[in-house]
Amino acid sequence: MKVLALNGSLRGDRGATGKILQSMGAGVEKAGGVWEAVHLAQLNIDSCRACNHCQRTKAYQCIFDGKDDAAEVFHKMRDADILIYASPVYLFGASSLLKRFLERIHSLAPVEKILLTKSGLFFHDTDRAIAGKPFVSIVVCDNVENMTVRNTGEYFRIFGRFMDAPQLAHLERRGAAAWMAMLEATERQEHDKAKTVLAAYSRAGEELASTGRISNKTKKITQQPFIKIPLAARVARHIPLFRPFIEKEVGKRANNISRTIGVKE
Numbered sequence: 001m002k003v004l005a006l007n008g009s010l011r012g013d014r015g016a017t018g019k020i021l022q023s024m025g026a027g028v029e030k031a032g033g034v035w036e037a038v039h040l041a042q043l044n045i046d047s048c049r050a051c052n053h054c055q056r057t058k059a060y061q062c063i064f065d066g067k068d069d070a071a072e073v074f075h076k077m078r079d080a081d082i083l084i085y086a087s088p089v090y091l092f093g094a095s096s097l098l099k100r101f102l103e104r105i106h107s108l109a110p111v112e113k114i115l116l117t118k119s120g121l122f123f124h125d126t127d128r129a130i131a132g133k134p135f136v137s138i139v140v141c142d143n144v145e146n147m148t149v150r151n152t153g154e155y156f157r158i159f160g161r162f163m164d165a166p167q168l169a170h171l172e173r174r175g176a177a178a179w180m181a182m183l184e185a186t187e188r189q190e191h192d193k194a195k196t197v198l199a200a201y202s203r204a205g206e207e208l209a210s211t212g213r214i215s216n217k218t219k220k221i222t223q224q225p226f227i228k229i230p231l232a233a234r235v236a237r238h239i240p241l242f243r244p245f246i247e248k249e250v251g252k253r254a255n256n257i258s259r260t261i262g263v264k265e
Helices: 016-030 070-079 096-108 146-163 176-183 188-211 216-222 231-236 243-252 254-260
Strands: 002-007 034-039 082-088 114-116 122-124 135-140 167-173
Touching (some): 002 070, 002 188, 016 034, 016 135, 016 188, 082 096, 167 188
Parallel strands (some): 082 135
Antiparallel strands (some): 114 122
């Protein structure tokens, strides 16, 4: 089983997204699979110019082919059995780097050819050997709010439906900075908890290479929360009477909060 991961983090292999992929890759190789991670931040990927040169010439080649690295990555995607799309959330969506690359898919097939997808949607033709591969989506963010990752999760779900690409699993790592901090912590209990999650990503790679799926049990461990907002605080923040108290507490803890949200994707 050949698994190719596309890392959309601007930190490349230095952030939490890279850490997750490194662990998954170890699991894939442990199961006898072939692993490669492409860190898009380390490549030259030009933006689609919407010039439609690829469509007018009927060559279905981008004007940047041979001038940047996109075509080489597409070749790797064709050769893979399973793809992993991994993206941090910087502003409520998939990273601009990953989207910039994926938008280049436009050049690979005749868009005037309209198809009915397996999910019953009308869409133009795409290169199914690339865009239609089974995939796992991974979303990473330092914030803990569910809404932070909602758009990105929906983006990958819709991508799969229009591209006829089976979505094998969707993993979310919220509170990534807190998790990374615990991996480096000297306090044994915190460190062990973080290592358990890291090991679960490795197990996810093993399962993916051996069975083509990730079990719900493993998925649950990978998504274990590291910052928990008490239920009382979750409810009170929406009640005007209690908002001043909540805001005061947030102000007191601002320095600690800033260390755990916003620095590690």
